Amino acid sequence: MGIKACAAGFCCADVYQNIGVFYPTGNGIDWGIHLARMGVSVSAVSVVGKDEYGDKMREALAAEGLDISHLRVEDGDTSVMLMALKDGVDRVHLEAIDGVMETYRPNEDDRAFILEHDIIHTDLFGNCLDLLPEWHDAGKTVVMDFSVFSQDPEYACENHFPYVDYAFMSFEEDTPELRDWVRHVQELGPRVAVATLGEKGSIAYDGERFYECGIVPAEKVVNTVGAGDSYIAGFTKGVIDGLDIPACMKAGAELSSRVIGSFEPY
Template sequence: MRIATVGDNCIDYYQNLDQGFPGGNPVNVAVYLKRLGVSSSYVGVIGNDRYGKILKEALASKGVDLTHLYEKEGKTAVTQVELVDGERVFGDYDEGVLKDFKLTEEDLEFLASHDLVVSGIWGKVEDRMVDLKSRGCRIAFDFATKLEDPVKEVAIPHVDYAFFAADEDTPELRNFMEIEQRKGPKMVIVTLGEQGSIAYDGQFHRFGIVPCEVVDSMGAGDSYIAGFLKALLEGQTIEECMKKGAENSSVTLGYTGAW
């Protein structure tokens, strides 16, 4: 099993701790997959600054394939974060060299050599989803809380597994999931924080949480995605996939930073 992640990376800088941690949705998913014993690759770009070096060395130490990680003159992306009662509150975001990130034909072929490709709404690759799909790729995409972002309309027709995040299970949310699933995905999955998660593949599935002490919620959703996708590729049931996602998320909730 080989899974590739592609798109954004950043340093999550915690102002109240005066400390930075490597992060970014695709980066986090790649690391969490390795934690689960899955071979993972990351495709993206970093700056040639101190933060870029930190991020590259951290990913290499986790065993993520970085053969398509590029370094360019400029700054690595930084997200300002505050911790408030264990919940992350995002501040300013400096995109750095990611602003001009574009996939090459070689990158597309590399991604297509994997069993699954994972990206997200800030990854700047939504326009290439059609190219990946034409190469036979299975695609998972994290739209986070951006239920109405223009990126969604570009990407979702080519996505197999669409992940979102919301506060609670409502009739409006279920209607949204049904509408989005009809646009192309095999399945739409929504994480609901303390309320667990819900999935729709023509019928609805619910799963709760794995109780744990919450230290920092950073990376919890990405952990869920990694656990869910590993179980999915193993052929497990949707309920079991949701359970594995929750279990992996509970590990990440227990420490500060994404990983």
């Protein structure tokens, strides 16, 4: 049997009311769709509401080949991010509606199901943080997206780094201070700590050396939303395939380049 991946935690619907467009998203959902399209077996463990968006999300993810047996349906509204498209290009976040995600918690059946997978992806917003030690102790490969919050005291990320194998963070500049932070993160436990830098590429540290990777220029830029999630997916597929760190970074950059040239983030 092949590697099984699980996206556990946050999911939502991005809704563009001004142009009548909806798509399912969330850091792990985007990641999982990319991996599924590359032939990896992927499950989504999260929650949607008993509303139109919940039905559409389950339908869309099932169509992408994800196992949605643990994408629970609960009374209430699906988590929604209201978006707008400005001047046909710029995306504007208008309002976040937590819906059923606000009180979501993986139950015992969900927890057992997650542990059936080899690679687990989560983030800061899916109410799964207290499960990190459980996944780590079970020997699972944990991929976590800390986004722009890795240094934010509110999120106490230093409590989570020890239980993560591949820690991804987002920054704008490669500075000596950033490298000190990336080194510090890796020393707390991850096999590799990665900082994505937008149009300036990415850096990674594995405890021995830093690696650098530039971007792969896109033919056109339609949407930068989801660029980070796609980078993590490409990197993860490289890990699954046994590639070295530079090759994983390149795989992430290549996938990210393709994604920013399309409207949807996958």
